Amino acid sequence: GENVEQHPSTLSVQEGDSAVIKCTYSDSASNYFPWYKQELGKRPQLIIDIRSNVGEKKDQRIAVTLNKTAKHFSLHITETQPEDSAVYFCAASMRSGGYQKVTFGIGTKLQVIP
Amino acid sequence: IAGITQAPTSQILAAGRRMTLRCTQDMRHNAMYWYRQDLGLGLRLIHYSNTAGTTGKGEVPDGYSVSRANTDDFPLTLASAVPSQTSVYFCASSDPALGTDTQYFGPGTRLTVL
Numbered sequence: 001g002e003n004v005e006q007h008p009s010t011l012s013v014q015e016g017d018s019a020v021i022k023c024t025y026s027d028s029a030s031n032y033f034p035w036y037k038q039e040l041g042k043r044p045q046l047i048i049d050i051r052s053n054v055g056e057k058k059d060q061r062i063a064v065t066l067n068k069t070a071k072h073f074s075l076h077i078t079e080t081q082p083e084d085s086a087v088y089f090c091a092a093s094m095r096s097g098g099y100q101k102v103t104f105g106i107g108t109k110l111q112v113i114p
Numbered sequence: 115i116a117g118i119t120q121a122p123t124s125q126i127l128a129a130g131r132r133m134t135l136r137c138t139q140d141m142r143h144n145a146m147y148w149y150r151q152d153l154g155l156g157l158r159l160i161h162y163s164n165t166a167g168t169t170g171k172g173e174v175p176d177g178y179s180v181s182r183a184n185t186d187d188f189p190l191t192l193a194s195a196v197p198s199q200t201s202v203y204f205c206a207s208s209d210p211a212l213g214t215d216t217q218y219f220g221p222g223t224r225l226t227v228l
Contacts, residue, residue: 001173032215043204043219044157089156093215099145099164100208100215106156 002027004092006105013080014113021108023090024072030092032100033066033073038087038107047088048075080112117141120205120220127195127227135190135223137205145208146188147172147217148180150201157204163188195227 003026013019025033031052036044050057050064050073057064061080066073077084090105118139127133139146148160159172163182177199179191188207192199205220 034216036219043221045219046216049216095210095215097164099147099162099170100210100217102147102159102217104157106154 002030002092002094002101002103004090004103004105006090006108008108009106010109010111012111012113015080015082017080019075019077019080019084019110019112021075021088021090021110022072023074023092023105024070025092025103026071027092027094028068028071030094030103032093033064034091034093034102035064035075036089036091036104038089040086044089077110080110082112082114085110085112118205118207118218118220120203120223122223123221124224125226127192127225129196129227130194133192133195133225135192135203135205135225137188137190137220138186139188139205139207139218139220140186141207141209141218142185143207143209143218144185144211146182147206147208148178148188148190149204149206150174150199151204151222152201160190160203195225197227199225200227201225 006023034049037047038044063076087107093102121136144165147162149157161180163169203223206217208217
């Protein structure tokens with residue numbers, strides 16, 4: 001089955017600096033890669049996603065890159081703000097029958113220091 | 115529009131008791147999922163349902179059962195709870211047939227089994 005590894009497990013940055021979280025996956029059949037942000041005590045919420053036919057996607061201060069050949073993808077947050085502090089999960093996903101088979105990374109706890 | 119809701123918000127349960135966690139969505143999504151979230155292990159799939167009337171096993175199904183009598187509801191039952199089932203449980207839904215692979219999560223149920 002699919003295996004997703006996520007690094008680092010914790011990350012502290014100064015406000016205004018950039019943060020990068022990296023993930024690797026094992027199954028070349030995975031073709032959809034969402035990133036979720038989870039604040040303490042809240043539900044995971046999608047912040048950005050990328051499909052396997054795209055190499056990069058950007059949404060304001062957040063960007064995701066995908067290298068299909070190397071099977072790795074990364075989340076980049078620029079100009080970090082204290083409200084970016086949360087746990088971030090990457091995931092690798094493929095359609096299997098009528099449902100979406102999703103494998104999550106173990107999460108990265110990001111702390112933005114004011 | 116509520117999206118996806120779960121009940122109860124939290125529960126403390128004696129070992130050996132039966133417990134049903136409720137999940138309801140009003141987005142008419144065909145696919146629904148149950149995950150458990152444990153520190154250091156990320157989100158792991160317990161059971162899923164492609165569409166009303168069908169269910170399937172995920173990564174960690176033992177000790178849990180589900181049913182899908184209609185599109186909106188997807189209850190998760192612990193027949194005889196054990197302390198290792200202490201976790202935060204998230205229900206999610208998606209509908210690839212709508213052209214999106216995004217999973218939307220409910221607010222979660224925090225379950226403690228003593």
